Every structure is written in structure tokens, then in C-alpha cells.
Amino acid sequence: MSELKEAPQAVEPFPLSTLRHSVAHLMASAVAKLFPEVKFGFGPSIEHGFYYDFDLVEPLTDKDLKRIEKEMRRIARKTPELVRHEVSREEAREQLAGQDYKLEALELIPEDEQLSFYAHGDWQDLCQGPHIDTLDRDYAFKLQSIAGAYWRGDEANPMLQRIYGTAFWNKEALTAHMEWLKEVQLRDHRKLGVEMDLFSHHAEAGSGFIFWHPDLGCVRREIENFWWDLHTRAGYKPVYTPLISRESLFAVSGHLENYSEMMYAPMDIDEMPYRVKPMNCPGHILIYKNRGRSYRELPLRWAELGTVHRYERSGTIHGMLRVRGFTQDDAHIFCTPDQLADEIAGVCSLVHQILTGFGFEYTAYLATRPEKDTIGEAESWERATAALKDAAKMQKLPLVLDEGGGAFYGPKIDYKIKDALGREWQNSTIQCDFNLPERFDLTYVDSDGKKKRPILVHRAILGSLERFVGVLIEHFGGKFPLWCAPTQVAVIPIREEHGEYCRGLAERLEQELLRVDCMSQEAHMNKKIKEAQARQVPFMLIAGERECSDGSVALRRRGTREQEVMAFDDFLELVLKLRASRSLELV
RNA sequence: GCUGCUGUAGCUCAGUGGUAGAGCACUUCCUUGGUAAGGAAGAGGUCAUGGGUUCAAGUCCCAUCAGCAGCUCCA
Structure with a gap:
């Protein structure tokens, strides 16, 4: 798979984030020049660039971005020096007169902190820095987009206009970043979803509901089979609610x-x-409560690809990644406190198998007890948190601590996966729950004959099929590995008279439950090859005179233009082997 | 939900208040082609929906629906 990541940076005079912060200042000064009535919000550097928030009367347009960029270059030439000066709180208030947001920001700064301004030319900003020394250094920047953003991220506050931009120490790095963004756009699952006929949504049905088309249905079914295979092996039983x-x-x-x-x-x-x-948990709990439970039958591991519906605000809906109806790969484990660590370890192992099965790298985070509004005894929290740690140790899984990041009902381990473009997604989660066993008064009879409270573990590995498959489309760029590819083999006759031979091959492949497209319709061979290539079919089998006469096929693998002539039986063996191993190799 | 933007053929997009367009895809016919587009013809539209302004609206205004970039929230 092509590893597309951001180009590494050459030796830098200042950290990239410092440059970006300074360019944000530069941008703000240009906006001040062009729109003198502007009020300023915050303007930090962020992961891939920077932004600055402005309160302006008129909405900004893309044309304004060009004007602002031009003004930025002018200011950088004319008054490049960035100067820091320290001020008292009183002086700061005076200098920020009329800048309501800045004055509010000032009040957020602790009393004992030294206040400072950074200035270039006649523009200055309350800022603790650091910044680069002069704005006329060699670097490359670009303003990218305009969006609304609430002041201090609170929707009760007025909405400001945010300009996003990015900056790098050289043009090549900026170009590489723009290429990366282009690749991100090309792989967008919404775009590929249309191009590859994978899914749709419909105004007639309502926003946020996904219609899976047949080809994506195949992908999903394969993923579900893979998922059930591993879950069955790990001792999960299916339930339906x-x-x-x-x-x-x-x-x-x-x-x-x-x-x-x-x-x-x-x-x-x-x-x-x-x-x-x-959510699916209440349903699973009813099954648990259906009769008395003994310690002898614990742990119980019940899995369901459970479809749930949640109201999401209209503006949050996004392709398959954020929808209003989705299927979680849910499972609940009912176990004794003593079994908890082993159970968690089992889940960690399952998460590992499934995520690496798709070629994802991942990081795990241990989210501990929040400071307030939690339920459960302190001792339960400690024991469960210790169990999560022990489990991770058993699995040699490094945990990044997310202090206080747990749910109100228990600690958890969250996973972030990194896709082929280096982007992070959160899907898998393992959560201990002290709340629901309490609310439903769940019990089991222990070896001493006494009723005790089981621990409930919620866990999802893919998260939701919708989100996971959406991420997967982008991760693979539509090039699904053989085992889950919608069409696995395209069979292409060179001339119409070879169609019969090709249909024979296709039938033998179909008998092995391979998904085959026998392209025997009237069309030129080159056109069919182009079409199969465009559809990202892993294998093309092309057959003409020579192949018909000796039972061979000319194999063309996705992504290459080379042909390998081989006996059909050898191809069959190859493709079955690759499928059985669920290989990720780009064939 | 909020701010801004967008909605014309299956897809990508042109379209100046005055007769609805192109390329690709699709259908039919011709073409028998050895590894990424053979040729010709045809069909395809209530210009998202509903109001309004106007002699006249795809074009201007309003509302609704849906989408896009974000904010907030989340699997």
C-alpha cells in the first residue's frame, strides 16, 4: 500500500508551530488593515496549520483570502520585525480598549502571570509567544478556508469568522502538504461512494440514514464474517435483540x-x-436477567451487530462517519471481579487481531475516573482500573494515560487507529460498567452460595460498521484487499469467440464463492481492462486464442500492467490461498 | 442546531431575466480487437421543492428539504 504521509521537515530555525503562530499574527494584521473595524478572537497554531477568529460585520469570501494573502506579503516585507514587550494588567487593558474578546481573554489569564504583547508594524496582539524573530524569513504559507466558530467554542456565544491557513519552512513542504490534502480529497469515502456505487442517502428517507449498495454490502458481509470468525474463536455467542x-x-x-x-x-x-x-446493552441485560446465573457459567460473552438509532444534530452528519442509524459491533461480557483482568486481556487481543487484520496501527488510552459525578465505590474504580492495567500488561499493550477521561460509570480503554494517510480515528472502546448491573440489580450466585454483583464490560471494536467501513474506504482508497473486494476477479475475453471459455472459468471461480465479473459483453478488450482497473478489481484474467487452447489465463494484477500467463488451476490455487489468509497484500 | 456556501441529465460541470447545453456513463447499430477509452446514431430534464417579484425566472427574493466547510457534540 502506498504510504502517503506528510513530508518530513528539514532543519528549522524555529519549531513549525512557532512559525504558524507568527503567520497567524501576520494574517490578523492584514485583516486589521483591510477591515479596520475588526475585533479579534484567538489565533493559535493547530495540527496542520493555524487559524484566527475575527468578528467582522460582513461575511468573508474566498476572494478576501487572496486579498488578505497579498496584504500579508506586503506587511511581511514592510514591517517584518516581531517585537515582544511586557506590560502590566492596567496597560494591557488600555491597549486592548474596544477589543471585547481580547479583554475577556485577558481576564482568563491568572493574576500572577507576566502579560506580554507581540507587535509588528503598528499592529500588536496580547500573546505570550514565542514567535519567530522576523516575518521576512524564508517560508511558505497559504490561506485555506473560512468557517464560522463560536467564541471560546461555546454555542451560547456569538459566532466569529475563522480563517484557516497553513505554513511551512519551504515551498516544497507546503506543496507536499497540499498534495496530501489532494490525496485526502481523492480518497474521501463520499466521493468514492458515488464513483464506485457503494452507498447513498436520500432526502426522501431523511438525513443521516445510509443505504448500502450491493458492492458495499459484499464488503460489509465479509467484514462481518471475519468478525464473527474471530469472536466465535474467542468464545462469544451471538444474541439478537x-x-x-x-x-x-x-x-x-x-x-x-x-x-x-x-x-x-x-x-x-x-x-x-x-x-x-x-444502545444494545439493556437488551443483553434482559437476557442475562431472564434466569438466575451461577458463577459456574461466568464469564458470559454475548455479541450482536446491533443496529441503533440516535438523534444527531443536522450539522454534524457526515457521510458514513456520522449518521443517525448505525450498527455497532457490540458485545457485553458479564464476569466476576476476579475474571475482569483476563476478560479485558481477551478483548485487547481481539482488538489487536481485528485492527491489524486491516493494516491499522493503533494507540490505546487508559481513561480513569473523572473528578466528579461518578457512580460506584472508590474501591471498585481502583480494582477495575488495576484490571485494565493488568490486562494491558498481559498483552504487552502500552497505555497512554487519559487522566479523568473515563465514563461516569467506569474506567475504559479507548483505541485510536492510524490510517494509510496518517489520520487518527477513534473506533474501539472497552468500558467497565458499575452502573447498569446496579440499576438492573444483576446478580450471580457465587461458590459460597451468596448473591453477588457481576461486572459488565461493554466493548466495540469496529465501533460502528458505518463509520468503520467509511474509514476503511479512505484507508484503502477504494482498493479493498482481495478477501473483501466487491468484485474479486474480472474475466475478460479478447474476442467474442473466447467468451465461452471465459464463462467456464468464471463459473469455476463462482463455485468457490468468489465474486466474479465475466465481462463477455460486446466491447473492446482495452475498454474492459480500463473499466476493471477503474473499479479496482484485484485480479483480471484475460483469455484469447492461446489461453483457450491450453487452459491458461493471462493474469493482470491490480496496480500493474504486467501480465503473467499461468495455468488456470494455478491461479485458482493462488486466489483461494490469498482469500483464506485474508491477505492485505496488494495483489 | 449555529455561521457561511451550494443544489441544472446517472456522474463532472457550462449556462448574460427571453427556445435547456457539453463531456463521460447509458441504449441501438457497425467494428473481431493481445493489455487503460474503435465509430455512428439515439435516448435521457417539472433546472431540489413550494411560494413571491416580473410581460417573462434555471437566472432575482423568501421559505422548506438536502449537501458542503467549520463550530459544538459523537460510534
Whole structure:
């Protein structure tokens, strides 16, 4: 797979983030010049560049970006020197007169902190720095986009206009970054979804609901099979639970109380309110509670590809990555406190197998007890957190500490995966829960004959099929590995009279449950090759006179133009082997 | 939800208040081609939807729906 990452930086006179912060200042000064009535918000450097927030009367347009860039270059030439001066709080207030947001920002700075301004030309900004020394150094920058952003990220506050830009120490690095952005755009799952006929959504059906087309259906089914194979081996049993349930169930679970803004309105069935489930746990818990449980049957590992529906605000919906109806690869483990560490270790191992099965690198984060509003005894938290740590140790899994990042009902391990473009996504999660066993009064009879409380572990590895497959489309750039590719083999006759031979080959492949497209329709061979290539079919088999006469095929692998002539049986062996191993090799 | 932008053929996009366009894809016919586009013809549209302004609206205005860039929130 092509490893496309951001180009490494050459030796830098200042850190890249410092440069970007300084260019943000430069941009703000240009905006001040062009729009004298502007009020300034914050303007930090961020992962791939910088932004600055402005309160302007008129909305900015893309044309303004060009004007601002031009003004920036002028200012950088004319008054390049960045000068720091320290001031008292009183002086700062005076100098920020009329700048409401800056004055508010000033109040956020602790009393004992030394205040400073950075100035170039006649523009200055309250800022602790650091900055580069002069703005006329060699570097390259670009203003990228305009967007709304709430002052201090709070939607109760007024909305400011944010300009995003980026900067690098040389033109080559900026160009490389722009190339990377282009690649990100090319691989966008929404774009590929249309081009490859993978999925759609419809105004008729409503925003945020995904329609999986047949080709993506194949991909999903393969992923589900892979998932079930590993889960079955890991001792999970399948369960199936209803999409809707009586509202009272969600009152017991607490979802109604804590999660109602995400839940769809009740529907009336026999004068009783029912709700569409936003999570699968209550259903699994009802199965657990269906009869008494003994310590002898724990741990119980129950898995369900459970479809849930959640209300998401209209502006948050995004392709397959953020939707209103989705299928979680959910499972719940009911176990004794003593079993917890082993169970978590088992999940960690499963996460590893599944994520690396798709070629993802990952990082795991241990999220511990939040400072307030938690439930459960301190001792339970300690034991569970220790179990998570022990499990990670057993699996030799390094954990990054996310202090206080746990849920209110228990500590958790979250995973972030890194895709082929170096972007991070959060999908997998393993969560201990002290809350639901309590609310549903879950028990098991221990060896001493006493009723005890089991621990509940929620875990999802793919997260949701929608989000995971969306990420996967971008990760592979539409080039699915053989085992889950929608069409695995394209068979192409050179002339019409070779069609029969090709159909014979296709049939033998189909008998092995391979997904085959026998392109025997009337069209020129070159056109079919182009089409198969465009559809990212892993293998093309091309057959003409020579192949028909000796039972061979001319194999062309995705991404190459070379042909390998081989006996059909040898090809069959090759393709079956690759499929069985769920190989990620680009064939 | 909020700010800004967008909605014309299946896709990518032209279109000056006055007769609805191109390329690709599709259909039919011709073409028998050895590794990325053979040729010709044809069909395809309530210009997102609903109001309004106007002699006249794809074009201007408003609303709704949907999408895009973000903010906030999240699997």
C-alpha cells in the first residue's frame, strides 16, 4: 500500500508551530488593515496549520483570502520585525480598549502571570509567544478556508469568522502538504461512494440514514464474517435483540434520564410508549436477567451487530462517519471481579487481531475516573482500573494515560487507529460498567452460595460498521484487499469467440464463492481492462486464442500492467490461498 | 442546531431575466480487437421543492428539504 504521509521537515530555525503562530499574527494584521473595524478572537497554531477568529460585520469570501494573502506579503516585507514587550494588567487593558474578546481573554489569564504583547508594524496582539524573530524569513504559507466558530467554542456565544491557513519552512513542504490534502480529497469515502456505487442517502428517507449498495454490502458481509470468525474463536455467542422496546426499559437503564436528547420521540403501541433503542446493552441485560446465573457459567460473552438509532444534530452528519442509524459491533461480557483482568486481556487481543487484520496501527488510552459525578465505590474504580492495567500488561499493550477521561460509570480503554494517510480515528472502546448491573440489580450466585454483583464490560471494536467501513474506504482508497473486494476477479475475453471459455472459468471461480465479473459483453478488450482497473478489481484474467487452447489465463494484477500467463488451476490455487489468509497484500 | 456556501441529465460541470447545453456513463447499430477509452446514431430534464417579484425566472427574493466547510457534540 502506498504510504502517503506528510513530508518530513528539514532543519528549522524555529519549531513549525512557532512559525504558524507568527503567520497567524501576520494574517490578523492584514485583516486589521483591510477591515479596520475588526475585533479579534484567538489565533493559535493547530495540527496542520493555524487559524484566527475575527468578528467582522460582513461575511468573508474566498476572494478576501487572496486579498488578505497579498496584504500579508506586503506587511511581511514592510514591517517584518516581531517585537515582544511586557506590560502590566492596567496597560494591557488600555491597549486592548474596544477589543471585547481580547479583554475577556485577558481576564482568563491568572493574576500572577507576566502579560506580554507581540507587535509588528503598528499592529500588536496580547500573546505570550514565542514567535519567530522576523516575518521576512524564508517560508511558505497559504490561506485555506473560512468557517464560522463560536467564541471560546461555546454555542451560547456569538459566532466569529475563522480563517484557516497553513505554513511551512519551504515551498516544497507546503506543496507536499497540499498534495496530501489532494490525496485526502481523492480518497474521501463520499466521493468514492458515488464513483464506485457503494452507498447513498436520500432526502426522501431523511438525513443521516445510509443505504448500502450491493458492492458495499459484499464488503460489509465479509467484514462481518471475519468478525464473527474471530469472536466465535474467542468464545462469544451471538444474541439478537429488538430495535424498539418499552420506554420503561430505558427508564431503568437510565438512558431516558441521561441520554434523552439523543433518543427519538416515543411511539405509541397499545397506549404504551415505546422507544427506538440508542444502545444494545439493556437488551443483553434482559437476557442475562431472564434466569438466575451461577458463577459456574461466568464469564458470559454475548455479541450482536446491533443496529441503533440516535438523534444527531443536522450539522454534524457526515457521510458514513456520522449518521443517525448505525450498527455497532457490540458485545457485553458479564464476569466476576476476579475474571475482569483476563476478560479485558481477551478483548485487547481481539482488538489487536481485528485492527491489524486491516493494516491499522493503533494507540490505546487508559481513561480513569473523572473528578466528579461518578457512580460506584472508590474501591471498585481502583480494582477495575488495576484490571485494565493488568490486562494491558498481559498483552504487552502500552497505555497512554487519559487522566479523568473515563465514563461516569467506569474506567475504559479507548483505541485510536492510524490510517494509510496518517489520520487518527477513534473506533474501539472497552468500558467497565458499575452502573447498569446496579440499576438492573444483576446478580450471580457465587461458590459460597451468596448473591453477588457481576461486572459488565461493554466493548466495540469496529465501533460502528458505518463509520468503520467509511474509514476503511479512505484507508484503502477504494482498493479493498482481495478477501473483501466487491468484485474479486474480472474475466475478460479478447474476442467474442473466447467468451465461452471465459464463462467456464468464471463459473469455476463462482463455485468457490468468489465474486466474479465475466465481462463477455460486446466491447473492446482495452475498454474492459480500463473499466476493471477503474473499479479496482484485484485480479483480471484475460483469455484469447492461446489461453483457450491450453487452459491458461493471462493474469493482470491490480496496480500493474504486467501480465503473467499461468495455468488456470494455478491461479485458482493462488486466489483461494490469498482469500483464506485474508491477505492485505496488494495483489 | 449555529455561521457561511451550494443544489441544472446517472456522474463532472457550462449556462448574460427571453427556445435547456457539453463531456463521460447509458441504449441501438457497425467494428473481431493481445493489455487503460474503435465509430455512428439515439435516448435521457417539472433546472431540489413550494411560494413571491416580473410581460417573462434555471437566472432575482423568501421559505422548506438536502449537501458542503467549520463550530459544538459523537460510534
